[in-house]
Amino acid sequence: MGLFDRVFRGSDEMYAKAEQSVDEIIAKVGPDAPMNMPNTGYFLACNYAYLGRKITKVGELKEALADVRSMMTKEQRTRDVFLSGIGTAIAAEIIEACKYVETETPYEGTLYHGHLTDAEVRELGVPLVTGDIPGFVVIIDEAPSDEEAAALIKGYQSRGIFVFLIGGIIEQAARMKIGMGFPVRVVPVGEDIWAVGHVISLVVRAAMIFGAIQPGDFAGFQDYTFHRIRAFVNAFAPLRDITVACGGGAIAMGFPVITNETENIWRVPKSLIVQPNTQEFIETSLEARDIKIKVTKIDIPVAFSSAFEGEIIRRPDMQIEVDGSRLDCCELVCTKEASEIEDHKIILEGPDFDEFPVGTKISMCYIAEVAGKNMQSDFEPVMERKIHNYFNCIESVYHTGQRDMIRIRVSKSAFEAGFRARHFGEVLYAKLMSDFGAVVDKCQVRICTIPEKNAEYRALANKTYDARDARLASLTDESVDVFYTCILCQSFSPSHVCIVTPERLGLCGAVSWLDAKATNELEPDGPCQIVPKDRPIDEDLGTYEDVDEAVNKYSHGALEHVTLYSIMQDPMTSCGCFECICGIEPMSNGVCIVNREHTGITPMGMSFSELASMTGGGVQTPGFMGHGKHFISSKKFLKAEGGVGRIVWMPAALKETVRTRLDATAKDLYGIDNFTDMIADETVVEGDPEALMNFLTEKNHPVLSMEPLM
Amino acid sequence: MPFKRMPQTFTASIGTVTIGTGEKAVTMGGENVLPLYSFDAPIANRPLIGVEVSDLGVDNTLPELAAFYAGADTVVEQAKRAATMPGADFLAIRLESADPNGANTPVEESVALCKAIADAVDCPLVIEGSKNAEKDSTLLAKVAEALQGKNVLLMSAKEENYKSICAAAVLAYGQKMGAESAVDINLAKQLNVLIDKMGVKGENVAMNVGSAAAGYGFEYVASTMDRVKAAALGQNDNMLQMPIITPVSSEAWSVKEAIVSEEDEPEWGPTEARGVEMEIATAAACLAGGSNAVILKHPKSVATIAAFISAII
Amino acid sequence: MALKGLDIFKLTPKKNCKECGSPTCMAFAMKVAQGGVALDACPYMSDEAKATLGEATAPPMKAITFGTGDAECKLGGETVLFRHEKTFVSKSLYATTVCSDCFDERMEEIRKVDYERIGERMHVEILNLVYGGDPAAYAALAEKAVATGKAIILECSCAEGAKAALEKCKDAKPILNGCNAGNVEEMNALATEYGVVLGVTGANLDELYDTVAALEAKGNKNLVLDVGTASVKDAFANAVQIRRAALKDKDRTFGYPSIVNVGKLAAGDRSMQTALAALFTMKYGSIIVMEGMSYAQALPLFGLRQNIFTDPQKPMKVEPGIYTLNGADENAICCTTVDFALTYFVVSGEMERSGVPINLLISDAGGYSVLTAWAAGKLSAGSIAKFFKEFDIENKIKSRTLVIPGKVAVLKGEMEEKLPGWKIVVAPNEAVGLVKFLKELKV
Secondary structure: OOHHHHHHHHHHHHHHHHHHHHHHHHHHHOOOOEOOOOOOOOOOHHHHHHHOOOOOEOOHHHHHHHHHHHHOOOOOOHHHHHHHHHHHHHHHHHHHHHHOOOOOOOOOOOOOOOOOOHHHHHHHHHHHHHOOOOOEEEEEOOOOOHHHHHHHHHHHHHOOOEEEEEOOHHHHHHHOOOOOEOOOOEEEEEOOHHHHHHHHHHHHHHHHHHHOOOOOOHHHHHHHHHHHOOEEEEEOOOOOHHHHHHHHHHHHHOOOEEEOOOOOOOOEOOOEEEOOOHHHHHHHHHHHOOOOOOOOOOOOOOOEOHHHOOOOOOHHHEEEEEEOOOOOOEEEEEEOOHHHOOOOOEEEEOOOHHHOOOOEEEOOEEEEEEEOOOOOHHHHHHHHHHHHHHHHOEOOEEEEEEOOEEEEEEEHHHHHOOOOHHHHHHHHHHHHHHHOOOOOOEEEEEEEOOHHHHHHHHHHHHHHHHHHHHHHHHOOOOOOOEEEEEOHHHHOOOOOOEEEOOOOOOOOOOOOHHHHHHHHHHOOOOOOOEEEOOOEEEOOOOEEHHHHHHHHHHOOOOOOOOOOOOOOOOOOOOOOOOOEEEEEEOOOOEEEEEEOOOOOEOOOOOEHHHHHHHHOOOOOOOOEEEEOHHHHHOOOOOHHHOHHHHEEEOOHHHHHHHHHHHHHHHHHHHOOOOHHHHOEOOOOOOOOHHHHHHHHHHHOOHHHHOOOOO | OOOOOOOOOOOOOOOEEEEOOHHHOEEEEOOOOOOOOOOOOOOOOOOEEEEEEEOOOOOOOOHHHHHHOOOOOOHHHHHHHHOOOOOOOEEEEEOHHHOOOOOOOOHHHHHHHHHHHHHHOOOOEEEEOOOOHHHHHHHHHHHHHHOOOOOOEEEEEOOOOHHHHHHHHHHHOOOEEEEEOOOOHHHHHHHHHHHHHOOOOHHHEEEEOOOOOOOOOHHHHHHHHHHHHHHHHHOOOOOOOOOEEEEOHHHHOOOHHHHOOOOOOHHHOOHHHHHHHHHHHHHHHHHHHOOOEEEEOOHHHHHHHHHHHHHHO | OOOOHHHHHHHOOOOOOOOOOOOOHHHHHHHHHOOOOOHHHOOOOOHHHHHHHHHHHOOOOOEEEEOOHHHOEEEEOOOOOOOOOOOOOOOOEEEEEEOOOOHHHHHHHHHHOEEEEOOEEEEOOEEEEEOOOOHHHHHHHHHHHHHHOOEEEEEOOOHHHHHHHHHHHHHHOOEEEEEOOOOHHHHHHHHHHHOOEEEEOOOOHHHHHHHHHHHHHOOOOOEEEEOOOOOHHHHHHHHHHHHHHHHOOOOHHHOOOEEEEHHHHOOOOHHHHHHHHHHHHHOOOOEEEEOOOOHHHHHHHHHHHHHHOOOOOOOOEOOOEEEEEOOOOOOOEEEEEOOEHHHHHHHHHHHHHHOOOEEEEEOOOOOOOHHHHHHOOOOOHHHHHHHHHHOOHHHHOOOOEEEEOHHHHHHHHHHHHHOOOOEEEEOOOOHHHHHHHHHHOOO
16 A cells, blocks of 8 residues: 555544544534633634634534545545645544533643643744744654653753654653653643644644734645744654654645654655654754754853954963974865764864873864755855864964964863863864854864874865865856845945956955855845846946846945946946055056055056045946956956056056966966066156156057057 | 925835824824925824833932932833823833843843833833843843733844844734844845844834934934935835834933033033933934934923924924 | 046146146046036136036035134035935034124123034034114124124124124124025125125025025125024925925025024024924034024034034044043053044943043054954054053053953954063953943953
8 A cells, every 4th residue: 555545544534533523522512512722812723724714613613524524635646645634634633622622621630731822832933933942843652662762852852842742652751751841842742643733733823923824825824834834743653544644744734754664654755754763863853854953052161252362372381282384284174965974073083182291282183074955165165264263262272374284272271171172173063053054054073183194184185275276266257157246335335336256356355256155145135145147238348237237226226337347437336445446547548556555646646545535435436446456467357448458557566466467367368478567666657647658668568559548 | 487396205105113002002104205304295104202211210310300200219100100291102111120231130020010011001112122132032022922912112123133023022922123233224124134034024113223322423323314214215125114213312311421420520511401402412313314213211302302393394 | 417537537638737736637637526626726728628517517506605714614515415425515513693682691601612522623613693773783793793703694684784793894704694585685785895605585495596596696606595484394394405406406596505593493492402403413504503502502413513524434533542531540450442433432431331440542543443443454463562652651551451342352462462561351342341341350
């Protein structure tokens, strides 16, 4: 017999029981007797939600049953299974409701909690909505042993997961002296499988209260439970048909069922999962329902705060030093498959700190292995750059450098407080999970203090660094599908919008395309929003309809058009944070660039600060533009005006910063060697355009043969 | 040739938020013109004035204020007295003492106080938390639960704690909420977007886009409000159309000008008069900038600002 | 849309003669575009070019000057309605009303209010002289007003009275505020004769508009517009519509600064005058006339004005130095933060609330906030060490505890190296945490 048939048989079983309960109660109290569930404004909530029925009299249960029957169609289709499953849950509610006709407290004096009040729904609903309770589990029937039952319940409790128990496991929990009740977040709902009716009642009331889903809006409930209610089911073998039918309902609502039943069961990815090992239930369940446990505290014996960031550990205070300048060391964040790593596992390879004499310089590598559905290897360097900051926040620990050139000092006081190698893992785990929770689902940390092994780790890490550098170098505006906005500076420059592309970093020089991408992923409503580039207008100017729409939207209407590669036509605006400003010098038809650090006057007759006052503040000033240093050597720089060959003047210090890459770009574009030497600087020309012309003529600068700028 | 008038009305308008119940319920927002520009088009709801009552009690060092509250010895009595203040539209209970860095009054006590006040007065209520995001997330949720059916406004949800306030205050218990951000249009918008994603509708949210006393960075407040209103009306940006509520008293009465004693600054004259003028100037500037409601403390400020509003609209 | 610098540059002679005062024609063109320099500073600009550019570069709102010497006042010249669009050019000025009977009393009141706040002198800049009907008395009043050295407004629509007063105060370049639809001829003649700014009013905006047009037709463009005192509602409506017509709708007839007499709008009610003065400081009052100005009114109003008219690109700064708080002496602990005025006020306010005696050390950090200054390299262990040397802190103060802002905790180690012998303590990240922190700080 197939899975579908088991569901259908189970739902028939539930229906029959419901019919029997209703008939019995009508026979006893008559059809006009009132039917009120206590302390709720939602009637029989499942009936109200899914069928739109406000049941107030016992006789109305009959009509409701007819509706349920009609849901239990038996075609071999998923839809039929789902409908039957939900019908099963409604029938279960009816069975339980019959117990409340004659008394408000049918479970008094038992272990069981039964009906959940509206107040309880709200009390549980609030932390569920906020994520303070990461989710809830419904555990059905008896675990293989009392100990396994207790371990499972406690495991969920320790992760903040709310637990509902149904059937035999309740007795097991009682035997193991596990405290139960709503306040301790372990609720023994009822003895029989139809007690699930109470749990589903809670679910649909949450959807009505917190999601404003209207009664009768079947699809609305499906959508809400699937997207908003992080619930799942653990059902122990042997699975009965009636339990399978309830499982069908759970799956229909988006709640995966995890079971240790291996006989007569069919696996459905992400929905019906067979996990024979009950010790793995928790991890399997959380992964199936995409539940992440919030990490709130860092388990280390010393304090962790930004107040310690500036500490310096001096040699005499030092217990141990990780010395990347002489020994093989490295720090690395790398992406793994979820199945390859175990969450929060910290692996120490080699001796711990107490096995080295005081003051030893050691070799140490640490690798944070992360996995997540939204994780991309592009985020690795963004996370890795934060390690310096994380480790410096540890009291009495000091970190400098990055990649394979790191130095870490652990002070005697930290060591005496119990700080050991694995605590670096705790810090990495806690911080990466909390700061990058949007992309990291699991994190495992590997720490190694064995010199020979570290040589291997370091070689491996270097391969990763090289690959990253190559990726960065190969990133061009053409090779990506989207750009990003950055509106971080709008607080003081209201109408400015940066469009960040791989080749044109934010003009402050601090926000690269990868940074913007990571920011967008981590903070989807934050300052960096995706700008598609599907509708190019002019590739030389760097104009896109998408870009224009984005600047218009994010400047709140102040800007209409922006070009990415032109200084003359709709140049990109600036906030005021620009590293450099370039402006045209009309006599030579060239462009002068001046960086913030340079205080002297340019051949344009203006200094950096004079230029800044007319270029900043989000105003478009054709002929002038703020930008980052990195952009100068790009092939996109002034592309519309002929490229870097327009550059006629830069301060000497800036020339040295960009020389290598600028020469390479000019060689590619014009076949000119040592182009930077053709550019004047303050040592030959200051505020005098004539002198500039003489210099350019002498050097035979390419600008002399270019078209006039205006 | 007559002057050609060019009224600046917008097709978009500011949203409305109603607090309180029954006849005493009041509504803020709703206009489709720039703040106070009643000459461009009628303004749907005049700006509202709230009176602040602190759970720390009345500051008896201010003679006029103390005189107004004379005989009202408990916070509940003071709230009842405040509700009678001429010009006041609502009460703002400020749970200052709940601050964990201050008296750290337990949540149950603060909730009990709110409940007692809510039972004693019939005017609309705003409850201001301790300003500590973590404490407020539980405190305001519990207050929301205790005051079910009173339609109160809970202030304020910030980026750190908006989830619990959305879920508890608005979704679970049907109250209104304030959304507080630090004088930046994008932060204000981001918070409103996040709140919207929680399923809370705009009609339940008033913004506090940040406040400052006159002379203390008020330019940021002014420009943020200018930009928020321009985006809400000119761009029809519905994530910035919530009305603005600004707690003025807490800022105005904490700057040097309003607290230094006459002893220390004899030239300046009596402390109370300075505080009052600081509160009035700041409130008037906020209303000019776009606040749809201001929260004040002193009866003289309340009377003056009430007269100011009716003179302009 | 204002003209772009490049459009102007195209019409310059492009000879870089420097005679205009700018080193290049490009620099000149950019300054003209920003409104910083008038087009006619260039002696070689062709008439054709001037005609093309004249209209486009003329500001939509006139810049008007009155008063002389230290009392010279600048009004108008605005180009935007909101400060975030571009900086406001001329701050609102406050005047108080004086009459023959109340002169001494008023002067005593406003003389008290004269102080400095973040590098700006705060005082009532202008006296508004009310005409009581007797030309001789008015002349005497004008004479007394001249002696105060303040700028003067003659609020007088009687030509005889105005003439008498102008005789006494013409050298002080007052504003003659008294022109209306009924006296255009004589008032214009007087203003022209004495070379003073003329204040114009009207029963409503249409009348005012016509009167201004009539004056302009006579060649008088040295005007300010009185928004009237019919009601608060009208005064506000007029102030906004005048400014909006000029800047948004490009109606140059209303392109003049405004006078608002809140003293009349709320006669006798000082608190209401504070509220109205705040309103018109926010929205478009160039000169705000009040009955008087007590310290209680001045403190918030001057503070508000300083905020609203600050240049967003030039942060307000306090002077570097040692600020002693709560009666601190040489043994009191030291705290340091940046010279950004807002930071200083917030931090010093919290420190004062703590009651702990503190030597607050303010070094030159470029007027930036803590993190910005740190990121820009203006606040570093080096900059603080340099400040310690320049101000001879080690000899002036005996305490060896220095509290640094929490946001730059990262400087701690480096500062310990640069300032040997000092104990560096890290404060909380936000100023609100200071009171508790300072009270619990053990030295």
